[in-house]
Amino acid sequence: MNRATLGTTDFEHLLVESLDDGVHVVTLNRPDQLNALHQGLFDELDLLCEVVEDDPTVRVVVLTGAGRGFCAGADLGTITELPSTSVTDFLRAQEAGARVIARFKRLPVPVVAAVNGPTAGGGLALALAADVRISSDAAFFTVAFVRLGLSGCDVGVSWLLPRVVGMGQASLLMLTGRRITAEEAERIGLVTEVVAPDRLLPAAFELAHELASISPLALKLTKEGLELNIDAQSLDSAIALENRNQVLASRSEDAVEAMRAFMAGEPARFTGR
Known part of the structure; x- marks a missing residue:
């Protein structure tokens, strides 16, 4: 379909x-x-x-x-x-x-x-x-x-x-x-x-x-983190969400591409994966 x-x-x-x-x-x-x-x-x-x-x-x-x-x-x-x-x-x-x-x-x-x-x-x-x-x-x-x-x-x-x-x-x-x-x-x-x-x-x-021009996954996780953490019960709970999102994002193809582009001194080409 x-x-x-x-x-x-x-x-x-x-x-x-x-x-x-x-x-x-x-x-x-x-x-x-x-x-x-x-x-x-x-x-x-x-x-x-x-x-x-x-x-x-x-x-x-x-x-x-x-x-x-x-x-x-x-x-x-x-x-x-x-x-x-x-x-x-x-x-x-x-x-x-x-x-x-x-x-x-x-x-x-x-x-x-x-x-x-x-x-x-x-x-x-x-x-x-x-x-x-x-x-x-x-x-x-x-x-x-x-x-x-x-x-x-x-x-x-x-x-x-x-x-x-x-x-x-x-x-x-x-x-x-x-x-x-x-x-x-x-x-x-x-x-x-x-x-x-x-x-x-x-x-x-x-x-x-x-x-x-920014990784779609990075934007999604940042927007989600802001929305959830503005009402977080404590700094610790906000940081816990941040920690998990950072680890999740670091395993994406976009994170690999960002590091490659940074080292090569050229714009990254993000796919959202």
């Missing part, structure tokens, strides 16, 4: 472009709705995760939005329907959306979010689920939920945001629902870099290609 690849999978609400070195650009494609999240987009993000998990040709994913927005959060039509939605149906939809964000966070390859515009609610959760965030100076960020009479804790934000910006800044943003600029987001560590709009994708691609 032929394995599905990201470059050959059809999407309605996502655009996928394959670049060199295994870099794939995924664009949220509902520009007239500022790429707001609805069931169809959640379903396609879930499918995206399934394909990336199974496609060894994908080394790095760059996530961005079509038009002037990155992702405005939940579709307004969905929000206005909430009062008439049963508790059971709402919980089912809530759980499904949250599972997609969690799955996106667990992708085995690095994800670079190129945040091009307004980023709110579930859109912020999606950006936080990326490993690195680069922002256009036209972007802004807001948790938003609390301003809609809902809890500020939604689709993983209460777990993701404090780990990126710290508990103090996360509390301020989540309790007030205030909007912050890209420059403020950089100051608190929400994004790593702010650039002019025409420099956003080139900056993201530069980082993506840098990541793609």
Whole structure:
């Protein structure tokens, strides 16, 4: 049976472009709705995760939005329907959306979010689920939920945001629902870099290609170690995981190739094995 690849999978609400070195650009494609999240987009993000998990040709994913927005959060039509939605149906939809964000966070390859515009609610959760965030100076960020009479804790934000910006800044943003600029987001560590709009994708691609030049197994184990050890019960347990991953990585073909290339003074050619 032929394995599905990201470059050959059809999407309605996502655009996928394959670049060199295994870099794939995924664009949220509902520009007239500022790429707001609805069931169809959640379903396609879930499918995206399934394909990336199974496609060894994908080394790095760059996530961005079509038009002037990155992702405005939940579709307004969905929000206005909430009062008439049963508790059971709402919980089912809530759980499904949250599972997609969690799955996106667990992708085995690095994800670079190129945040091009307004980023709110579930859109912020999606950006936080990326490993690195680069922002256009036209972007802004807001948790938003609390301003809609809902809890500020939604689709993983209460777990993701404090780990990126710290508990103090996360509390301020989540309790007030205030909007912050890209420059403020950089100051608190929400994004790593702010650039002019025409420099956003080139900056993201530069980082993506840098990541793609590294052994896929080394990246996978590093990402896994970071995710697990941020909540490690002790330094000893964190080091135990590191020790095992280092021994595992040292037995890979990529580690042998890295040593060969280093001694030869030439770029390594990694295969992911």
